[in-house]
Amino acid sequence: MSKFHITTTVNGEAVEYLCDPKQTLLDVLRDELNLTGSKEGCSSGDCGACSVTLDGRLVCSCLVLGVEMQGRSVETIENMAQGEKLHPLQQKFLEAAALQCGFCTPGFLVAAKALLEKNPNPTESEARYWLAGNLCRCTGYDKIIRAVLETAADMRGSK
Amino acid sequence: MAHIVLGDEFGRQFTGGQTHFDLDVRDVRHLIRTLEGMFPGIGEQLEAGAIAIDNEIIPDPWLNPIQPNSEVFFLPPIKGGK
Amino acid sequence: MAGYEDKSFKWIGTRPVRPDGVDKVTGRANYGADMKLPGQLTGRILRSPHAHAKILSIDTSKAEKLPGVKAVITGKDFPEMHNGVLPGDEGVNFHYLSCNIMARNKVLYDGHAVAAVAAASAAIAEEALALIEVKYEVLPHVIDVDLALKPGAPLLHDDIFTTGVTPKPEKPSNTVQRIQMQLGDPDAAFKDADVVVERSFKTKAVHQGYIEPHAVVAEWSEDGQCRIWCSSQGHFMVRTLTARLLQMEVAQVRVIPAEIGGGFGGKTIIFIEPTAVLLARKAKRPVRIVMSRDEVFRGTGPAPGxxxxxxxxxxxxxxxxxxxxxxxxxxxxxxxxxxxxxxxxxxxxxxxxxxxxxxxxxxxxxxxxxxxxxxxxxxxxxxxxxxxxxxxxxxxxxxxxxxxxxxxxxxxxxxxxxxxxxxxxxxxxxxxxxxxxxxxxxxxxxxxxxxxxxxxxLGGQSSAVVNIAEDGTANIMTGSPDIGGSRASMALMAAEVLGIDYSKVRPIVGDTSAVGFCEITHGSRVTFATGMAIIQAAEDVVLQCRQRVAKMWEVDVEAVKWEDGHARPAGANAGDQKPLSLAQIAAKAARTGGPLVGSAAINAGGPxxxxxxxxxxxxxxxxxxxxxxxxxxxxxxxxxxxxxxxxxxxxxxxxxxxxxxxxxxxxxxxxxxxxxxxxxxxxxxxxxxxxxxxxxxxxxxxxxxxxxxxxxxxxxxxxxxxxxxxxxxxxxxxxxxxxxxxxxxxxxxxxxxxx
The missing domain is CATH 3.30.365.10 (Aldehyde oxidase/xanthine dehydrogenase, molybdopterin binding domain)
Structure with a gap:
């Protein structure tokens, strides 16, 4: 099985890689590019632990093939903090104890950031439905939803 | 003398039905040896479980002292989840 | 250790950011599947499609010949274990444990492991699995507990004789045990009731549903030692069970804990670690096995119906x-x-x-x-x-x-x-x-x-070390995996006892060769029991500090008390000494007796x-x-x-x-x-x-x-x-x-x- 040569943009940087046609974007990120912040919980698009944005759109990277990435642009959890400054969502997740084991956390943060970019003032219900594609088994979602809503309020206030 | 209570299972298997004993024992090791002397074979089974001495559950009992007025229960082992 | 004492706290009960938090919100934290060693191979496990079947034969020859396949193993590669529970086995039947990890003569459930491969890539490993030929003779199966208890039900094992019934059964059955406990005489007492409600209930098996699938990387070296990186609820448990199943000395196995992505009890036992070690040994390369979600559901340890x-x-x-x-x-x-x-x-x-x-x-x-x-x-x-x-x-x-x-x-x-x-x-x-x-x-x-x-x-066995650095900051180490924020609670307890700022305490989870034994993270025991070990280790440091200061002040240790992170004169007869902070005492450690290291190893009772x-x-x-x-x-x-x-x-x-x-x-x-x-x-x-x-x-x-x-x-x-x-x-x-x-x-x- 010969490999494909792909040129793409990851976290704002041009990247080249070789991948076989069966490898998902998640496989490429984790195994070829050593970006292990995106997690594999199911490889069927049900758990959201591998959430990334692809050309600005929230996707499960396990449902995208590595060979589809030619000329596209992907943003992962590794690029969420700007320099030494955490994104407000990251900071709020820490302060609000919105994580326990932390495995689902990168996916939640990427998904929540995508939500707030689309809808800076979500209701609780909107936040719950937007994040319904991200599974968390530790927290019961309470502190995660609170953290997202509080961050949204903080970010609106600071604008 | 300390008051010792075994589960019904021990009564059926080893002691001919008796599950309550008043024994003069220093510690758990001495207690198990004493019971083993009375009912050969019971000691290994007793060691597999936990013990409550004066309402304190002890998962790995052996050298724990037993007071003359202590109450001792033998319990099955307990597994935990998180 | 003294029991509960009512007192006010400075750190206990506060809500600081957890010490491992930044790693976990940036994607930097390493979980089981994130580990990668040079030359690492991908391991995959072949699982039974049948609920109950005899294994007539396993032919791995085609898989072995596939280019890129470096090792194939089956149940034959596992040592045979004693079928029973010996004193010192802590209740584990190692024969059963081994047979669950890799089936021998029979498969007992859909998803039961029958063979494993290590290959240069995931694609090759999967191709190799498809080339392994297993011949089965399918047997009748039983899924429901009430049916399994009935006489004449399909028999899973011929060596299970129900315990807890008299007379002792002469025939094997699926019924493992009967237990009974009683207070008073309920049968007689029901006669005094004005209302009696009696109902029957059924519930289904469920899974713990941790989001992180089981994952392990194993490395074998020519001197017979092995290293295992994995996420679990207890790396000491992984070490003990893996060593026993592979007939190794415990100290030859070093288990390095990854972050754990949820467990809820499901990671208090091993499923894939010995398999990864055997593959690594045969392939002479490190091997990583990561379960798929399908494997997690079919081949781990759900809760019973x-x-x-x-x-x-x-x-x-x-x-x-x-x-x-x-x-x-x-x-x-x-x-x-x-x-x-x-x-x-x-x-x-x-x-x-x-x-x-x-x-x-x-x-x-x-x-x-x-x-x-x-x-x-x-x-x-x-x-x-x-x-x-x-x-x-x-x-x-x-x-x-x-x-x-x-x-x-x-x-x-x-x-x-x-x-x-x-x-x-x-x-x-x-x-x-x-x-x-x-x-x-x-x-x-x-x-x-x-x-x-x-x-x-539960309480149980835990060890902890508190190392004071030369500037008075503290590194604390336990062997209890942090499954939901326990590093924060360990640091809070250490800060409370030492009297220093929470931010000056950095907790880590040590590997099996670095820190003393800790039982698995289960039974709600870590904050209680491992926390008690941390408290005692920190108290050990405090005592050492008082002893050092007593030397400096040329007084008895009783004349030095510990308050707010400082050694102070306990009374007027200790002299008019200025309080000394932990940092000041640590700076003089070399001159007063060497490093300040507190430790504790306990079996905590009274949970x-x-x-x-x-x-x-x-x-x-x-x-x-x-x-x-x-x-x-x-x-x-x-x-x-x-x-x-x-x-x-x-x-x-x-x-x-x-x-x-x-x-x-x-x-x-x-x-x-x-x-x-x-x-x-x-x-x-x-x-x-x-x-x-x-x-x-x-x-x-x-x-x-x-x-x-x-x-x-x-x-x-x-x-x-x-x-x-x-x-x-x-x-x-x-x-x-x-x-x-x-x-x-x-x-x-x-x-x-x-x-």
Whole structure:
């Protein structure tokens, strides 16, 4: 099985890689590019632990093939903090104890950031439905939803 | 003398039905040896479980002292989840 | 160690950011599957498609010849283990454990491992699996516990003879054990009851549902040592079991803990580690095995399904007179169900003079049933709480009044013998009784459900080291994996004892060669027991500091006291000395006797049981049978909350899992004995839009067995939700359902049957 040569943009940087046609974007990120912040919980698009944005759109990277990435642009959890400054969502997740084991956390943060970019003032219900594609088994979602809503309020206030 | 209570299972298997004993024992090791002397074979089974001495559950009992007025229960082992 | 002492705290009870937090919000934290070694191969496991079959032959020759395949192993590569439990085995039958990890002559469930390969890539490994030829002779299977208990059921093992029955059986059966515990004479006492309710219940097997699949990297070296990187609830457990199964000396195995992405009991046993070591040994390269979600469902250790009968009798005024329960628990393919704990915990919230619990455990053609948060208790509690609710309805009593009237408290004798010490059951009941939720009027198709729960909590063995750096900052190390914020609680306890700022304490989880033994992270034990080791190790440092300062001041050590992170004169006769900070003492450590290192290795007793009381409101859609959880309030006695946010998190997470157990989750098997829903699409755990905010109320009835009053908190919150939800649905629909989960079709059928 010969490999494909792909040129793409990851976290704002041009990247080249070789991948076989069966490898998902998640496989490429984790195994070829050593970006292990995106997690594999199911490889069927049900758990959201591998959430990334692809050309600005929230996707499960396990449902995208590595060979589809030619000329596209992907943003992962590794690029969420700007320099030494955490994104407000990251900071709020820490302060609000919105994580326990932390495995689902990168996916939640990427998904929540995508939500707030689309809808800076979500209701609780909107936040719950937007994040319904991200599974968390530790927290019961309470502190995660609170953290997202509080961050949204903080970010609106600071604008 | 300390008051010792075994589960019904021990009564059926080893002691001919008796599950309550008043024994003069220093510690758990001495207690198990004493019971083993009375009912050969019971000691290994007793060691597999936990013990409550004066309402304190002890998962790995052996050298724990037993007071003359202590109450001792033998319990099955307990597994935990998180 | 001294017991509980009432005092005010500087750090305990605060809510600082967890020490490992930044790594976990940036994606930097390394979980099991994130490890990568040079030359690493990909391992994959071939699993049985049959529920029960003889293995006639396994031909691996084609797989071995595939380019890129570096090793293939089967059950023949595993040493044969003694079939039984020897003294010192801590209750583990290593033959069964080994056979579960790799099948020998028979496969016992759909998903049972039969062979494994290591290859240069995942694609090659998968191709190799397809080339392994296994010939099976399919045997009749049994999935349901009641059927497995019946004489004539398909027999899984020919070496299981039921224990706990007389006379000893001469024939093998699937029934592993019968247990019984009794107080008083319930059969006679039922005659005094004005009302008796007796019901039978069925529940389905469920999975812990941790989001991180099991993962391991193993490396073998030519001198016979191996290193294992994996996520687990106890790397010392991984070390001991792997060493035993591979007949290695324990110290030759070094297990380095990865971050763990959830466990809930499911990672307190091993499934793939010895396989990875054998592959690495054969391939002479490091091997990584990461389970797929399908493998996690089919080949790990879910919680058992059950069949339960509960009978409770009460006087007109609600005073309980007698209760009995028979609890029949699946064990999966090998013994190990939590039926003992289920029996012991079932009636825990109630004071009963006449009570009997009987438990049966039966092996079935399912994956090994293993621990899931308060193992066994949610199911027995569901049955008891359902019957309690019906008693309240029959007697026209408030369900809360009924529970308070009969609530267990200090001095109550439990069915398993001992009496309770100080516990917070009544405090939890009263906190829920006084909660504003009770004043919210319910609309049509809405119901309010109440349930109480009990769990023992465990103590056990833990080790800890506190190293003071030359500037007075502290590195603290334990061997307990941090599954939900325990580094924060360890750092808080160390900061409290040392009297230094929380930010100056950096906790790590040490590997098996770096720190003393710690039992697995289970039984709600880490904050209690490993925390106690940290407290003692920090106290060891404080004593050393006082000794050093006594040398400096040329006084007796008793003349130096420790206060606010400083050594100070204990009284006037110690002289007029200026206080010395930990940093000042540490700076002089070389001159006063060397490094300041405190350590403790303990077997902590006195964990103190936990109680929780939950209330919830649901709305049932009569058209679809769908249940919406409107409100949920959970009160729990934490003894003392070290980091209240993470205590609330434990409560909220346990509730969510319990709600899933009550409403959605179940292992669904086909007639062919194959699992039909081995993915998160069809095995649906609660998502954010399924749940409301969960109001977690922490009560603090100090545990007399801990210096800060700590009780374990992780497990009891999953005990009451099944009963609370079922009781709310029963009151919303007017139909009492006794089979979990309460899926829409079942609810529709129950509503229709009532019409």
């Amino acid at each position: 059950t069949s339960i009968d509960v009978k409770i009798g009460a006087k007109k005024d609600g005073m309980l007179v007698a209760a009995t329960g028979e609890f029949r628990y699946q064990a999966g393919a090998f013994p190990g169900s939590p039926v003992g704990a289920a029996c012991m915990a079932a009636f825990g919230p109630y004071a009963l003079s006449h009570v009997r619990v009987v438990g049966y455990e039966a092996v079935t053609n399912r994956p090994l049933c293993y621990s899931y948060r308060a193992p066994g208790a949610p199911l027995s509690s569901f049955a008891v709480e359902s019957v309690m609710d019906e008693i309240a309805q029959k007697l026209n009593l408030d369900p809360m009044d009924l529970r308070i009237k009969n609530g267990s408290k200090e001095g109550t004798q439990m069915v398993y013998g001992p009496k309770l010490k100080a516990v917070g059951n009544l405090e939890c009941l009263k906190a829920i009784q006084n909660h504003p939720i009770n004043k919210i009027p319910l609309g049509p198709n809405q119901g309010r459900g109440l349930a109480a729960g009990f769990w023992f909590n 103190g049981p936990a109680f929780g009381v939950h209330i919830c409101d649901v709305e049932v859609d009569p058209e679809t049978g769908h249940v919406t959880v409107l409100r949920y309030v959970a009160a729990q006695d934490a003894g003392k909350a070290i980091h209240p946010s993470y205590v609330e998190g434990q409560i909220q997470g346990g509730v969510a899992q319990g709600v899933g157990w009550a409403l959605n989750e179940e292992y669904i098997y086909g007639e062919d004995g194959r699992l039909q829903n081995s993915g998160f699409l069809d095995y649906r755990i609660p998502v954010a839009s399924d749940l409301p905010m969960i109001d977690a109320i922490i009560l603090e009835v100090p545990n007399p067995g801990h210096p800060f009053g700590v009780r374990g908190v992780g497990e009891v919150p999953i005990v009451p939700p099944l009963g609370a939800i079922a009781n709310a649905v029963a009151r919303a629909t007017g139909a009492r359902m006794t089979d979990l989960p309460l899926t829409p079709p079942k609810i529709r059928a129950a509503i229709d049957a009532k019409k």
